[in-house]
Amino acid sequence: MSAQHPPARRNNLLTLVARYREAGIAIFILILAVLVTLRAPAFLTLNNFRDILLNISILSIVALAQTMVIITKGIDLSVGSIIGLVAMMVAFVFKASPEFPVVLSLPLGMLLGATLGAFNGLIISYGRVPPIIATLGTLSIYRGLVFFYSQGTWINSFELPAAFKQLSKGTPLGLPNMVIIAILFALAVYYFLNHTRTGRNIYAVGSNAEAAQMAGIPRQRIIFLVYVLTGLAAGLAAVLWVSRFESAQTNTALGFELQTVAASVVGGVSISGGVGTVPGVLLGALLLGMIDNSLPLLRISPFWQLALQGLLILTAVVVDNLILRRSQRRGRR
Amino acid sequence: MTESRPNAAPQGAERSAGATISAFPPRRSFLARFQRWEWMLVGLIALVVLLNSQLSPYFLDARNLSRTSSDFMEIGLMMLPMVFIIITGGIDLSVASNLAMCASFMGWLFMRGVPIWPAALAALLLGALGGLFNGLLVARVKLPPLVVTLGTYAFYRGVAYVLLGDQAARGYPASFTYIGQGKLPGTLIPFSVALFILLAIIFGLVLHRTSFGRTLFAIGNNENATAYSGVPVARIKIIVYTISGLMAGLAGLVLAARFGSTRPDIGVGLELAVITAAVLGGVDINGGIGTMGGAVLSLLLIGLLRFGMGLLNIQGQVQGMVIGLLLILSILLPNVARTLSLRGGSTHQRGRLATAAAVVAVFVLFGLFFFWSRAQVLGAG
Amino acid sequence: MSEPILELKEITKRFSGVEVLHQVSFSLRPGEVHALLGENGAGKSTLVKVMTGVHQPDGGEIHLNGQRVEFNAPHASLQAGIAAIYQELSLFPDLNVAENIFVGRQPTTTGGRLDWRTLYREAEQLLSSLGMHLDLKQKARNLSIAQQQMVEIARALSINARILIMDEPTSSLTLTEVAELFRLVRRLREDGAAIVFISHRLEELYEIADRVTVLRDGTYVETREMAQISRDELIRLMVGRTISNLFPKQETTIGDVALKVENLTLDGVFENVSFELRQGEILGMAGLVGAGRTDVARAIFGVEPPTSGRIEVEGKAASITSPQQAIDLGLALVPEDRQLHGLIPPMNLVANISLPMLASYSRRGWLRAKQERDAAFQAAQQMEVRANNIWQRARELSGGNQQKVVLAKWLSTKPRILILDEPTRGIDVGTKAAIHALMSELAGQGLAILMISSELPEVMGMSDRILVMREGRVTAQFTRGEATQEKIMSAATQTIAAGETR
Structure with missing residues (x-):
């Protein structure tokens, strides 16, 4: 509130930076694309672009759900294990009854995933167990269930019906089904977060939990819901995973939770809650996917992938923090 | 400082006017300072020992116990500084990746002809550097520890892959593998266990008997007020994360020595085991509360549980399930008990019951489907 | 005089056995600004929280428009038309101005879709009818405190609150901002709203309030017409003795x-x-x-x-x-905010008092427990801290005793x-x-x-x-x-x- 520096002007500059957080990633992606293309022209082909989309479809779906959790100041470390368990269960269904309607596998997976998510949601919202602890626990529990369920056996490609394997890869609409499903899912999340009261309540709870309660927002129910939705998304991802990779293994999607959090954080979602957008997260996932894709094209050892991912996360949070810090300097009393 | 004193009511303000603090309370004995949760852990340990010794004749075999104990020492070594970090209100997800980076770096140097001990020393230094980097980002740049160490979780593991690729470093001399495989001369006690016990005592004393340890609790309970009291909070955090890195490096050496080789995927997922052990030991994930004794007891409990289940031929992942459940219950049960005791006859009771019934029904259906579909496949062959 | 819109009758409230309100009565008429006055700790904030359903009274009754009511949650009182603007503002920093006004009850179309256009239009109308000029799409995080307060007032009015409680609304405002606020308050009063106004600045109360109710140590003292009571008398009612x-x-x-x-x-x-x-x-x-x-x-x-x-x-x-x-x-600094900067509430008195001087109670880093305890005991005794013993946690003490602990801590640094x-x-x-x-x-x-x-x-x-x-x-x-x-x-x-x- 100091008189000598009217806050209005600086505000505008800052909102500009904050508002165009997505544009920042997009520009970064473009620069990267140009650089990679200069070195490896194969990058800029329709085929390669389709490959990238195919690769980030599953990641986008789960990362978007993870984003909803992070907006409420939570985190879901169990998504990888939910994918692993649901993948195995769906694969078992197809092995046991190959004539099971392929289309039904999607709602089945989502239902199974949502149930597992509901368990997370219960212990976090009503049991008031900190999200990181609760999902750390269920990460082990669900992964343990995969082993108990399958007794260590894997389901391989030949045990799955061809129609199911085509579910993710078929291109009746020009793009692979999986990409279309991911786009539809992203649109649904976008609509939910921006155009429904419940979606806005997710932001409200993450932005100021106490005020949310005062405003009559059912905080516990909202928190429960985001974990159910994350489970649902993981379940959907699991079906696509089995269909795409044509197998279900005991270590399916092991460690996948890290990538979903990475895509969110790179996409501008704040771990302290209240902030995050669908386009941002999609760009985050795209950036991660592009790096994975371009390494072999640039003949860089794929072993660099993980290290680069880590550096990307660190860069993203440092940049976000610098923006935030400048805005806080202004926000002083 | 952190001990809960449920009988500490009534408030001082209510006492008769003029009366102030009248006398010293008697100094509590060591056992009285033991907290409820630690007693609970002791009880659980006794239960596990009792059950397992009934179920398997091999459980109380000294040789078996000696062999299995060294399996948990890397987790233990990383758990010690993790208790420090969590008490300050932080977290370090990067420990297992740092472990891999250090072990791989040592292997990489060793494969290039550097003698093992200088290579090991360099690896320890690298571990400390990795921890320092975390500490600087957390304390100086003031980033949330969860994100920082998530980033370095990927980065350090990535460095391990960059160093070794799909190779394995092997051929370590026996003098080195002793730290992971050897026993103290004339005993069944593995060297790594002795090392852990020694370090656990040191870490415990530092936490509970030094001014440094006291400031860790203060930071975790109220960082601002601690800074106002002249405590160099940032420096202490940096030290703590650096120690964590150093211990991750040490754990890396021990693990590489135990395996006799190093692959870049060494120790994958151990960070979760480390955090689980600390939290199950009563260290509050929100900071400010915890004891080293509780953490060590919980490590012992986890070790005995896993060992016992292993003897019963229960798969490792299923064992993890039991530990995960224990972790959740250890926090959930006290919360639920508190909620139930607070809530009398609520007006929403009926609605709640219906919801609860629906939720239970969903879980039951899930369970039925789980076993039914499983039987369809496994039953068929 | 019109019938009271809100009446609190002999409200009693206890926190863990300590009575903070003892049979306090309070009556509010439509179209008045009613000041609630008392020293810090007199029970004003607790009384406000009883009115808004944050706290449930342990005794007494609340009557709204002549009907007995019970508020078991904050939004229950909101629905009854009681809105409060607290000292700690309750906006959502990541949501924009317009949404902050309508959060939790945004207008929707028949399909359940949020109607952003209506939301912005109504927010615009509301703000301009109040004479406020704010960028509707600005995030609340970027507003000044005065602007945030305006958004809170707009929010209260958007639910047609007939009773508005303002807890020290002027404490962080500049003079022009206060004038702006008062203009608004007078306008609301003319519209028939009832306003409970808490402030420590007596001159402000003379400017804005119609009646005043004084609380002291959790008890009701008196209700008077503002125009008929002198400043000295008000102070006497508040502190219970002459100020000198x-x-x-x-x-x-x-x-x-x-x-x-x-x-x-x-x-x-x-x-x-x-x-x-x-x-x-x-x-x-x-x-x-x-x-x-x-x-x-x-x-x-x-x-x-x-x-x-x-x-x-x-x-x-x-x-x-x-x-x-x-x-x-x-140097020593006893900070303004005890809970945040002065104390470590979950830790015991010994640890709190010794913190700045830990180095002098330790040898080569090892704490000397007896020395630390003796020093803390002495400091606490000197300050006449009232506590069961020095191992009691700081958060279990009353505000005054907590402040004594902070003083003991800093005086022990000599x-x-x-x-x-x-x-x-x-x-x-x-x-x-x-x-x-x-x-x-x-x-x-x-x-x-x-x-x-x-x-x-x-x-x-x-x-x-x-x-x-x-x-x-x-x-x-x-x-x-x-x-x-x-x-x-x-x-x-x-x-x-x-x-x-x-």
């Missing part, structure tokens, strides 16, 4: 300069702050909340070092960049320069008097004391000299004899151009 014997600063011999500050500046927060503080002297620092006084104290103590300027401690230039250095130089930031805020009258007596005694022993206080009587009663700050600058200095409430208030609120600097 509350502030017993004795004459002391003023010694050498202990602390000298020259042109201290923290960019964007305060600038060119200069003063001298002598041994045995109490220098009062008056001003409105947000004038930068706390920031000056923090800068001197090294919590957030100044960007430029000079500090001399006992004649020697000092560069203080951390509290540790300040402590080593003999400071020569003591900075007290709002030393008696939110504590009971008895402890307040004890702290004033202590300050006087410490000054007598030669301590140099810098006291920041927003309570004018306290500043005037305790200080040898008074410094007034406004918007990051020192605007006036008075000796004890020169100072009057009017002079201080005008220096604290009016522009420097008026020229009342000595």
